[in-house]
Amino acid sequence: MTVTPRNVGETVRVTGVLRDQIIGGERAPGARLVEREIATALGVSRVPVREALRVLLAEGLVLARPHSWMTVRQFTERDIEELFQVRAAFDSLAFALAAREAGPDALARLALVLSAESDASAKAGASRAASASFHDLVIEISGNSLLAELWRTLSGRMRWLLGQHDHPIEMHEEHARLYAAIAAGDEKAAAALAMSHLETSRRAFEARIGSRSPTPEQKTRRHSRRSDAVKGNAEAT
Structure with a gap:
């Protein structure tokens, strides 16, 4: 065709x-x-x-x-752990480089994305997209073409990982602190805040997954129902 x-x-x-x-x-x-x-x-x-x-x-x-x-794709626990490890390496480098390289034009663009994220914080889908745009732009501002190339390869999975965060207002507040560090040209602070931001994302993800997991009481009831079913089948035969 x-x-x-x-x-x-x-x-x-x-x-x-x-x-x-x-x-x-x-x-x-x-x-x-x-x-x-x-x-x-x-x-x-x-x-x-x-x-x-x-x-x-x-x-x-x-x-x-x-x-x-x-x-x-059903991401396994190993997949997710590896994504967090890779994102840690990306974020610490990208935000530090952005703090070093960002000029007035780049900061103005980043401020616009941050403002859009704030406006979208009440809408889950729009907020996720704005948050991903913030990270995409930081990668661009870093000025490292190889980092940007690798990020594009992984962007789908990284966007999925970012999308697991259920607290858009908290995420926006952390992005605002990251923006301040970049604007101040503070590479160490930007890298440290990036790691703190990642840890917040990890905790939010674990809480989200945990809320979907059955409680011990639910597991006991399920096991009991399965045992009763097996026993009934055995008696029927």
């Missing part, structure tokens, strides 16, 4: 929609991504959907199954 500007535009749009749905939890981990169903829902042909899924596969947000459809 000949690639046209319309094809490219539709692929970009579909990719953005699916990425936002995955990061926002609208498409749950393990959910099937059926080209025909997505194409119908978004009013496009299957071609841009197929291309969008390939992009998301490269970003690490979906998984391909042989001779089957793709599914939304």
Whole structure:
């Protein structure tokens, strides 16, 4: 099929929609991504959907199954720990470099993103997007092209990790402190605040996951029901 500007535009749009749905939890981990169903829902042909899924596969947000459809990636505990480790390395370097390199124009752009994040803090999806934009811009301001290249490779997974934070106002306040350190040209403070910010994100993530985990009482009841079912099946045979 000949690639046209319309094809490219539709692929970009579909990719953005699916990425936002995955990061926002609208498409749950393990959910099937059926080209025909997505194409119908978004009013496009299957071609841009197929291309969008390939992009998301490269970003690490979906998984391909042989001779089957793709599914939304279910991140394991090991995956998440590795993401936090890599983000720690990225953030400490990026924010320190941004504090060193940021000039008036860069600071003005960062202030605009920070203001947009504040305005969006009451809307979960918009707040996540604004927060991700803040981090993207810090990477750009750092002036390290290799860091930016590596970040683009991991941006989908990093955006997913950022999207797990359920407290947008708290995140915005921490971003404001990071902005102040960058504006002051304080590399050490920027790096230290980045690590503190990451720890806040980790605690928020663990609390979110913990709230979904069954309590000991729920586990006991589930085990009891399974035991009763097994016993009933045994008696029936």
